[in-house]
Amino acid sequence: MPDTHFYRYDDYDRALVAERVEQFRDQVQRRLAGELTEEQFKPLRLTNGLYLQLHAYMLRIAIPYGTLSTRQLRHLAAIARKYDRGYGHFTTRQNLQLNWIKLEQAPDAIAMLAEVDMHAIQTSGNVIRNVTADHFAGAAADEIEDPRVWCEIIRQWSTLHPEFSFLPRKFKIAITGSPNDRAAVRVHDIGLRLWANEAGEVGFEVIVGGGLGRTPMIGKTLREFLPKDELLAYLEATLRVYNRYGRRDNIYKARIKILVHEIGVEKMRAEVEAEYAATKDGALKLAPETIEAIARQFAPPPLRPKRTKVPEVEALKLENRAFALWLKSNVAPHRVPGHAIVTASLKPAGAPPGDASAAQMEGVADIADAFSQGEVRVSHEQNLVFPHVAVESLPEVYRALERLGFAEANIGKITDIIACPGLDYCALANARSIPVAQRISNHFAELSRQHDIGDLKIKISGCINACGHHHVGHIGILGVDKNGVELYQLSLGGDVDFGRTALGTILGPAVEADKVVEAVDALVATYLEARQAGERFVDTYRRIGAAPFKERVYGAV
Amino acid sequence: MAKNLSGELHVASANRLGDGLVVFLDDAGQWTTRLDRAALARDERAAEILLQRAQAEAFGVVDPFLVAVTESEDGTLEPLSLREKIRASGLTFAAIAGEAVRYA
Numbered sequence: 001m002p003d004t005h006f007y008r009y010d011d012y013d014r015a016l017v018a019e020r021v022e023q024f025r026d027q028v029q030r031r032l033a034g035e036l037t038e039e040q041f042k043p044l045r046l047t048n049g050l051y052l053q054l055h056a057y058m059l060r061i062a063i064p065y066g067t068l069s070t071r072q073l074r075h076l077a078a079i080a081r082k083y084d085r086g087y088g089h090f091t092t093r094q095n096l097q098l099n100w101i102k103l104e105q106a107p108d109a110i111a112m113l114a115e116v117d118m119h120a121i122q123t124s125g126n127v128i129r130n131v132t133a134d135h136f137a138g139a140a141a142d143e144i145e146d147p148r149v150w151c152e153i154i155r156q157w158s159t160l161h162p163e164f165s166f167l168p169r170k171f172k173i174a175i176t177g178s179p180n181d182r183a184a185v186r187v188h189d190i191g192l193r194l195w196a197n198e199a200g201e202v203g204f205e206v207i208v209g210g211g212l213g214r215t216p217m218i219g220k221t222l223r224e225f226l227p228k229d230e231l232l233a234y235l236e237a238t239l240r241v242y243n244r245y246g247r248r249d250n251i252y253k254a255r256i257k258i259l260v261h262e263i264g265v266e267k268m269r270a271e272v273e274a275e276y277a278a279t280k281d282g283a284l285k286l287a288p289e290t291i292e293a294i295a296r297q298f299a300p301p302p303l304r305p306k307r308t309k310v311p312e313v314e315a316l317k318l319e320n321r322a323f324a325l326w327l328k329s330n331v332a333p334h335r336v337p338g339h340a341i342v343t344a345s346l347k348p349a350g351a352p353p354g355d356a357s358a359a360q361m362e363g364v365a366d367i368a369d370a371f372s373q374g375e376v377r378v379s380h381e382q383n384l385v386f387p388h389v390a391v392e393s394l395p396e397v398y399r400a401l402e403r404l405g406f407a408e409a410n411i412g413k414i415t416d417i418i419a420c421p422g423l424d425y426c427a428l429a430n431a432r433s434i435p436v437a438q439r440i441s442n443h444f445a446e447l448s449r450q451h452d453i454g455d456l457k458i459k460i461s462g463c464i465n466a467c468g469h470h471h472v473g474h475i476g477i478l479g480v481d482k483n484g485v486e487l488y489q490l491s492l493g494g495d496v497d498f499g500r501t502a503l504g505t506i507l508g509p510a511v512e513a514d515k516v517v518e519a520v521d522a523l524v525a526t527y528l529e530a531r532q533a534g535e536r537f538v539d540t541y542r543r544i545g546a547a548p549f550k551e552r553v554y555g556a557v
Numbered sequence: 558m559a560k561n562l563s564g565e566l567h568v569a570s571a572n573r574l575g576d577g578l579v580v581f582l583d584d585a586g587q588w589t590t591r592l593d594r595a596a597l598a599r600d601e602r603a604a605e606i607l608l609q610r611a612q613a614e615a616f617g618v619v620d621p622f623l624v625a626v627t628e629s630e631d632g633t634l635e636p637l638s639l640r641e642k643i644r645a646s647g648l649t650f651a652a653i654a655g656e657a658v659r660y661a
């Protein structure tokens with residue numbers, strides 16, 4: 001592929017972002033002076049990631065593939081302190097939202113972001129949005145290849161791509177490089193899964209037409225195995241078909257999932273393959289040097305294998321139960337022996353999920369500098385990850401996280417709740433999400449109990465747009481508005497694990513806000529009584545069905 | 558005890574252009590962040606006029622609209638809908654977070 005398609009990250013990106021900042025500064029000035037109406041200005045501010053929410057402007061900052069350097073994280077903290085109220089919210093799209101940005105200061109905030117090569121472009125509008133990836137990328141023991149290389153290739157190809165600047169609707173891509181899908185690839189417009197075929201070649205399974213929102217759908221396989229160097233040509237063909245046939249007459253029917261659903265995956269495949277045949281050997285075929293050059297940016301840190309059993313860790317495990325639980329739930333295997341991946345929980349008991357203060361962000365950056373090669377990840381489950389921690393450093397990391405309030409041993413447990421901002425912030429919301437998450441979190445705060453209950457994912461959305469992914473929660477909670485009263489619809493059995501991806505089924509009538517905790521408690525009690533050895537909540541639900549859960553919940557509330 | 562639950566009482570609200578904060582139109586035609594200073598329309602006709610005034614004063618705010626409120630015996634205004642209650646009085650979750658949130 002010619003270099004013109006591929007700009008070098010540093011020069012081209014910086015010039016482009018700097019130009020956009022100045023353009024936006026001018027647009028803001030004209031709006032404040034009354035030269036632009038809100039109608040004229042709104043699309044301009046949205047293009048720059050600036051939304052007007054219930055109480056203030058919100059800036060949505062893209063964190064490409066969820067990877068942050070400590071310099072960037074410290075800078076985000078400084079921006080939150082200088083231009084916001086000293087905290088930010090990490091979202092299910094691996095973005096950071098600042099909730100109290102002033103329009104007058106937004107260009108300065110965006111200019112400050114640009115100092116660390118970050119921006120808020122393409123976090124809104126009908127374009128290809130921030131490409132998300134497995135938050136354990138480049139570190140996970142089960143990984144085949146680092147998916148971020150491909151996220152970056154897609155990012156460069158799609159940023160301000162002229163042909164795809166006015167798609168029928170927004171477009172979200174996620175990539176996983178591991179058989180344990182931590183990126184939820186089956187519920188994205190396009191999901192890509194790297195895998196090795198029988199010949200040992202690594203390529204992509206291309207999944208299309210997944211998505212949540214008003215009409216949730218599980219993505220279907222468009223191509224079982226796509227050679228890696230053909231990725232951009234194939235994506236371009238897919239986007240072209242979507243651009244051509246996707247519906248523009250009805251916003252609710254405009255996502256690619258509706259197109260795939262309406263014409264069927266076979267027809268979609270035929271269209272894409274026909275388009276692809278015409279272009280596959282053209283300019284978008286990726287040269288090995290191009291792939292290698294990008295891959296070098298993601299070269300793994302030079303970690304040497306170390307002891308996997310460390311006496312100090314073993315000793316602390318025996319004397320400190322919370323630490324022992326934390327090792328179980330928040331520490332995952334690393335590809336290099338003697339190292340580990342640590343997840344910092346942004347869900348301490350009773351806290352708004354995904355929020356971090358500027359001081360906490362700086363604390364996380366300090367830990368990453370000292371113990372994780374200066375790297376931090378944002379997970380779509382709204383936590384922060386240290387991808388490269390030596391096992392021998394785990395006690396120190398744990399203590400440092402305790403001081404920040406991020407050492408809760410609850411990853412994957414009932415209080416590791418995903419919740420969207422809901423009616424506390426969001427102009428589209430029907431009901432609140434955060435207080436519901438907080439009450440459940442307070443109720444189940446006891447760690448031994450959480451670990452006894454085991455893996456259980458609760459996901460909460462404040463409206464049908466499903467930013468809180470409620471459709472794929474083991475327990476999904478959706479806020480609805482009935483005659484001005486907040487009610488919550490419960491669904492069971494959703495899942496994003498690879499091979500088991502499923503949408504939840506609504507349990508019954510929505511319950512009142514103050515009954516949600518009781519209802520969840522009843523669901524958990526039903527599971528604990530019925531479970532067989534080794535079964536997670538969702539496994540028991542699949543085996544025994546909804547009836548016992550339903551009976552207990554509606555008997556209780 | 559609320560005097561009026563039928564939604565006949567209205568104030569005009571908007572978000573302030575410069576910082577996005579929630580504001581209400583007062584009797585002097587100024588935008589204020591205080592609901593207790595908001596001009597109150599007591600019937601449909603007054604509400605129409607209030608909205609027109611708000612639109613005429615819209616320089617410096619975004620998209621003015623009417624908010625149905627109730628008025629208690631002591632004159633305290635409260636929006637009818639939960640959304641507007643939250644807009645008027647701010648985030649609702651700090652009290653639940655209690656000790657857990659340590660925004661240093």
Ligand code: SF4
Pocket residue numbers: 420421422423426427428429430461462463464465466467468
């Ligand atoms: S799900 Fe609805 S309420 Fe929640 S953030 Fe998305 S749009 Fe807002």
